[in-house]
Amino acid sequence: MANSEDEMEEDETEWKNSFVDSVSLSSAAASGPSLNKTSGPTPAHRVILHFDLDCFYAQVEMIRNPALREVPLGIQQKYIIVTCNYVARDQGVTKLMSVTDAKERCPQLVLVKGEDLTHYREMSYKLTELLMSYCPLVERLGFDENFVDVTNMVERRLAQTPESNSLSFKGHIYNHFSADVKPSDHPRLALGSHIAAELREVIHSKLGLTGCAGIATNKLLAKLVAGTFKPNQQTTLLPENVSDIMGCLSSVRKVPGVGHQTAKRLQALGLVSVKDLQLFPLNDLVKEFGVPSAQRLKNLALGVDDSPVVPTGAPQSLSDEDSFKKISSTTDVLEKIQELLRSLVERMRKDGRQPQTFRLTIRRYSATNKWFSRESRQCPIPNHIGQKISSDSSDDTVVQLVPLAMELFHKMVDSSAAFHLTLINVCFSNLQSKGAAVSGKGSIKSFFTHSTSARKTQIFSSQRQDDSSQSGDSNCMDHQFSTPCLITEPTSQKTVTTKSPRSSEAALHGFKRKQSPVVAVEDPPLQRISCSTARSDPGETNIAHQLPPNVDPEVFWLLPEEIQKELLSPAYTHPLPGTSSSSSAVVDAPCITKSKPPQSFTDSQTIKDIKEAAEKLVPSNRPTTVNPHRPDTYVLPGENVMEEGRRSFPQSSDCEIPGNVDPKVFSELPPDVQRELMSEWKQQKPVLKTASSRKPGRSLMTKDRKAAGKGSQANNLFKYFKPS
DNA sequence: CAGGGTTCTT
DNA sequence: AAGAACC
Numbered sequence: 001m002a003n004s005e006d007e008m009e010e011d012e013t014e015w016k017n018s019f020v021d022s023v024s025l026s027s028a029a030a031s032g033p034s035l036n037k038t039s040g041p042t043p044a045h046r047v048i049l050h051f052d053l054d055c056f057y058a059q060v061e062m063i064r065n066p067a068l069r070e071v072p073l074g075i076q077q078k079y080i081i082v083t084c085n086y087v088a089r090d091q092g093v094t095k096l097m098s099v100t101d102a103k104e105r106c107p108q109l110v111l112v113k114g115e116d117l118t119h120y121r122e123m124s125y126k127l128t129e130l131l132m133s134y135c136p137l138v139e140r141l142g143f144d145e146n147f148v149d150v151t152n153m154v155e156r157r158l159a160q161t162p163e164s165n166s167l168s169f170k171g172h173i174y175n176h177f178s179a180d181v182k183p184s185d186h187p188r189l190a191l192g193s194h195i196a197a198e199l200r201e202v203i204h205s206k207l208g209l210t211g212c213a214g215i216a217t218n219k220l221l222a223k224l225v226a227g228t229f230k231p232n233q234q235t236t237l238l239p240e241n242v243s244d245i246m247g248c249l250s251s252v253r254k255v256p257g258v259g260h261q262t263a264k265r266l267q268a269l270g271l272v273s274v275k276d277l278q279l280f281p282l283n284d285l286v287k288e289f290g291v292p293s294a295q296r297l298k299n300l301a302l303g304v305d306d307s308p309v310v311p312t313g314a315p316q317s318l319s320d321e322d323s324f325k326k327i328s329s330t331t332d333v334l335e336k337i338q339e340l341l342r343s344l345v346e347r348m349r350k351d352g353r354q355p356q357t358f359r360l361t362i363r364r365y366s367a368t369n370k371w372f373s374r375e376s377r378q379c380p381i382p383n384h385i386g387q388k389i390s391s392d393s394s395d396d397t398v399v400q401l402v403p404l405a406m407e408l409f410h411k412m413v414d415s416s417a418a419f420h421l422t423l424i425n426v427c428f429s430n431l432q433s434k435g436a437a438v439s440g441k442g443s444i445k446s447f448f449t450h451s452t453s454a455r456k457t458q459i460f461s462s463q464r465q466d467d468s469s470q471s472g473d474s475n476c477m478d479h480q481f482s483t484p485c486l487i488t489e490p491t492s493q494k495t496v497t498t499k500s501p502r503s504s505e506a507a508l509h510g511f512k513r514k515q516s517p518v519v520a521v522e523d524p525p526l527q528r529i530s531c532s533t534a535r536s537d538p539g540e541t542n543i544a545h546q547l548p549p550n551v552d553p554e555v556f557w558l559l560p561e562e563i564q565k566e567l568l569s570p571a572y573t574h575p576l577p578g579t580s581s582s583s584s585a586v587v588d589a590p591c592i593t594k595s596k597p598p599q600s601f602t603d604s605q606t607i608k609d610i611k612e613a614a615e616k617l618v619p620s621n622r623p624t625t626v627n628p629h630r631p632d633t634y635v636l637p638g639e640n641v642m643e644e645g646r647r648s649f650p651q652s653s654d655c656e657i658p659g660n661v662d663p664k665v666f667s668e669l670p671p672d673v674q675r676e677l678m679s680e681w682k683q684q685k686p687v688l689k690t691a692s693s694r695k696p697g698r699s700l701m702t703k704d705r706k707a708a709g710k711g712s713q714a715n716n717l718f719k720y721f722k723p724s
Numbered sequence: 725c726a727g728g729g730t731t732c733t734t
Numbered sequence: 735a736a737g738a739a740c741c
Binding site for chain 3: 144257261
């Protein structure tokens with residue numbers, strides 16, 4: 001009975017009903033009906049996957065140092081164990097336990113410092129990127145969780161394999177009393193469970209990571225059900241069991257989306273369990289929370305959640321912070337700020353975008369009311385400084401930023417009086433993609449015909465449909481991409497044609513589908529910019545490790561999925577992420593108990609050294625000569641040479657370039673021009689761009705904003721990570 | 725709340 | 735700029 005909503009099952013005949021149900025709850029209602037026709041098979045309901053890695057930080061450390069697999073391992077940040085492996089859990093160690101308690105319970109506990117998130121961040125993005133290579137609709141939640149909307153993928157499989165498949169479920173089915181499980185009643189979820197299993201396998205084989213997955217009809221449910229069978233397993237939630245899983249939640253706090261404050265307010269109303277909330281009159285709830293929040297809370301309690309999976313783009317801000325017992329002198333503050341800035345600026349440089357805003361946040365100690373409250377001040381970053389971040393040495397940049405930071409500091413703290421800080425955070429936000437600058441020169445562009453906007457768009461095409469079911473306004477920018485985007489093929493591989501974004505799926509199945517040459521664009525050109533862009537960024541970064549050496553990640557995303565897949569196939573990539581040993585090589589074995597092993601560049605000396613080394617490798621920042629061919633010359637950068645990331649992918653790569661662009665011509669252009677073009681491609685049409693502004697846009701379309709706004713501006717390169 | 729992020733809302 | 739949420 002339930003709650004209608006998206007949980008209804010399909011059946012072609014019923015989708016309409018379920019669609020209506022789900023829409024009724026949301027603001028999208030108005031546009032509802034029209035959506036149906038926009039794309040043939042509008043999914044009646046979605047199939048959402050939620051992936052949650054097992055003790056993420058601990059897994060990363062165990063990959064870096066396999067010896068840690070057999071010992072009880074705890075990841076320590078300051079005085080707490082933020083997570084630990086299962087060996088440690090068996091011995092009573094839990095997450096967020098203090099180091100002393102943990103050691104008490106498990107004296108042999110091995111500790112690895114986890115304050116430096118670099119490795120975790122890198123692995124995190126690799127995972128998101130990997131998922132994106134199979135399905136564009138991936139939304140990150142923290143470093144170790146990802147939602148994936150596989151509705152379209154499921155529909156395709158359903159269409160392809162009439163009834164063969166869907167006869168079974170992979171993994172568990174959330175069903176207290178699993179009387180009769182009839183996969184045939186839930187073919188989409190059954191297929192979703194197969195996809196989840198395949199993706200988990202890919203995650204394991206390519207990254208060496210294990211984790212759980214939840215398969216359901218919306219994000220809320222997928223996330224909740226993912227946690228039912230813990231270590232490295234997956235669970236599917238059928239619509240008929242929605243009330244079971246929701247009813248099981250003793251406290252409203254267990255509902256994702258209901259935090260401490262909200263739980264308290266609910267408690268004040270006498271609502272503690274999810275059931276209480278389910279039964280509480282909406283009107284009364286409205287009095288306390290207002291219509292939107294009240295409605296949302298009610299829906300969550302019922303397991304109803306129509307929020308779309310919003311492809312996460314490049315991060316909107318980069319920050320670095322440190323907490324400590326006490327800092328009470330301006331000098332110490334300055335020193336700490338400098339330290340934080342050094343690493344932040346480095347990260348910013350790798351990102352490639354330019355921050356427009358700088359923010360300083362502090363937390364002051366105070367017995368009463370203590371912790372918790374943070375105060376911050378922000379200010380625009382003068383252009384000349386912002387530009388240095390990517391061009392000049394980071395040391396210089398830091399020097400320029402410190403005064404700004406101190407100014408902000410003094411706006412919050414009266415240093416003539418005593419003060420006691422316990423945390424300092426520095427943050428860059430309002431990140432803008434660079435490269436658009438010179439776009440003006442039309443002449444250059446004229447070498448290529450259409451292209452400009454095509455790019456990533458296609459990658460996302462599949463999503464569109466989803467969106468239509470998800471939120472009403474999704475259509476917004478469809479018209480922009482009228483161009484189909486056929487890619488003429490670059491170098492080697494097959495000439496594929498375009499479109500079907502769906503291709504990656506083939507990979508899951510183990511076969512490549514190279515389609516016959518020209519496929520008409522069946523998936524409409526429409527789609528979104530938005531998403532496309534958005535995702536592209538983070539993706540590039542990570543994907544770097546998987547790409548063949550001569551492929552520029554930026555360009556990579558401009559390609560159709562088919563080609564992307566190709567490039568990612570073993571034949572093209574170099575040995576790497578593999579599960580095994582390779583990755584651990586870098587790690588210094590005995591990092592046990594030590595704090596931070598290879599984290600090189602925190603120290604300026606190291607930075608300097610790296611820089612010098614880099615200089616030798618690459619005479620100038622911008623190579624003047626293009627290297628249109630082969631990676632022969634390519635050399636895997638040393639582990640520490642992060643700065644090289646960008647250079648490792650010569651801008652010239654002759655193989656990937658947007659559609660109608662002649663690769664040869666492209667490769668012969670000066671690097672600067674190449675970059676310029678690439679950035680333009682990424683930005684989509686300048687006109688609608690919208691992009692740049694980003695901020696303003698959001699208020700308009702809350703949820704959907706995502707797609708649009710982010711994407712558009714997303715920007716360029718970020719090679720967050722080493723090319724491993 | 726720990727920690728170090730990050731995003732979105734108010 | 736602060737609050738709330740999530741990991």
